[in-house]
Amino acid sequence: DIKKKLSIQSNASKGPPSPKLPFFIGVAGGTASGKTTVCNLINTQLHDQRIVLINQDSFYHSLSDKILQKVNDYNFDHPEAFDTELMLSTMEKLKHGQVVNIPNYDINSRKRVEPPRQVHPADIIVLEGILVLHDSRVRDLLNMKIFVDEDSDIRLARRIQRHTIERGRNIQNVLDQYCRFVKPSFEDFVLPTKKYADIIIPGGGDNDVAIDLIMQNIRTKLGQHDLCKIYPNIFIIFSTFQI
Numbered sequence: 622d623i624k625k626k627l628s629i630q631s632n633a634s635k636g637p638p639s640p641k642l643p644f645f646i647g648v649a650g651g652t653a654s655g656k657t658t659v660c661n662l663i664n665t666q667l668h669d670q671r672i673v674l675i676n677q678d679s680f681y682h683s684l685s686d687k688i689l690q691k692v693n694d695y696n697f698d699h700p701e702a703f704d705t706e707l708m709l710s711t712m713e714k715l716k717h718g719q720v721v722n723i724p725n726y727d728i729n730s731r732k733r734v735e736p737p738r739q740v741h742p743a744d745i746i747v748l749e750g751i752l753v754l755h756d757s758r759v760r761d762l763l764n765m766k767i768f769v770d771e772d773s774d775i776r777l778a779r780r781i782q783r784h785t786i787e788r789g790r791n792i793q794n795v796l797d798q799y800c801r802f803v804k805p806s807f808e809d810f811v812l813p814t815k816k817y818a819d820i821i822i823p824g825g826g827d828n829d830v831a832i833d834l835i836m837q838n839i840r841t842k843l844g845q846h847d848l849c850k851i852y853p854n855i856f857i858i859f860s861t862f863q864i
């Protein structure tokens with residue numbers, strides 16, 4: 622019997638380990654809901670892993686000068702504002718361990734600028750943005766889907782503060798954009814993706830209990846993920862030796 626058990630172990634360790642696939646986490650939610658704050662907490666707490674944060678904003682279409690002349694009529698909160706095909710192919714490459722170039726989007730000029738950010742494969746890839754759960758092909762790549770939920774008034778207050786004080790924009794302009802595009806698109810496209818989330822965090826980065834549970838879950842999933850990918854037979858070995 623012990624010979625049989627040892628042969629299972631040696632067979633399992635003979636073949637080369639399959640390459641380790643990165644663990645993909647998607648963090649969606651409305652504007653100023655606390656997505657970046659949650660991602661930064663995940664990043665800080667997983668400091669012992671190779672982790673890369675990617676913002677969906679990087680995949681905004683670069684606007685032509687003609688469109689820029691009427692930029693106040695442009696909806697930055699519509700799914701078509703993003704180059705989703707590029708985001709998908711970039712994520713697929715990362716999933717297969719390839720180095721990728723992430724576009725460098727300049728929020729002030731609303732254009733892509735050079736050089737792009739070169740990103741190497743990592744253990745964990747966190748994709749953050751208002752609409753990262755919108756496209757089913759992107760969703761299918763994600764191992765964990767999070768939706769950060771925050772009261773709309775709080776989000777609007779934060780957005781006004783960010784866009785006026787931090788970005789120097791005119792308050793009337795910020796409110797017009799919010800009423801014409803941000804709020805309706807949130808209701809039409811962002812909020813409906815909440816149903817795809819594995820985890821909904823009310824209160825964003827302030828929700829210590831939710832963040833702790835997520836971290837525990839990520840660590841458990843990472844353990845299972847690594848073991849299954851590297852040594853598909855490892856659970857057989859463990860269970861055999863426990864008999």
Ligand code: ADP
Pocket residue numbers: 650651652653654655656657658659779783824825826827
């Ligand atoms: P998002 O990435 O969803 O746009 P951020 O995490 O960047 O949101 O947060 C938006 C703004 O609100 C930032 O200025 C951030 O510092 C602030 N903020 C985020 N979470 C909280 C919180 N729980 N309490 C107070 N301010 C917060």
Ligand code: C5P
Pocket residue numbers: 651652653654656678681697698728729731750751803
């Ligand atoms: O970080 P946050 O989730 O707020 O980023 C998304 C928001 O950025 C969108 O609601 C969009 O209206 C805004 N945006 C903008 N101008 C751009 C690009 C995005 O106001 N050029």
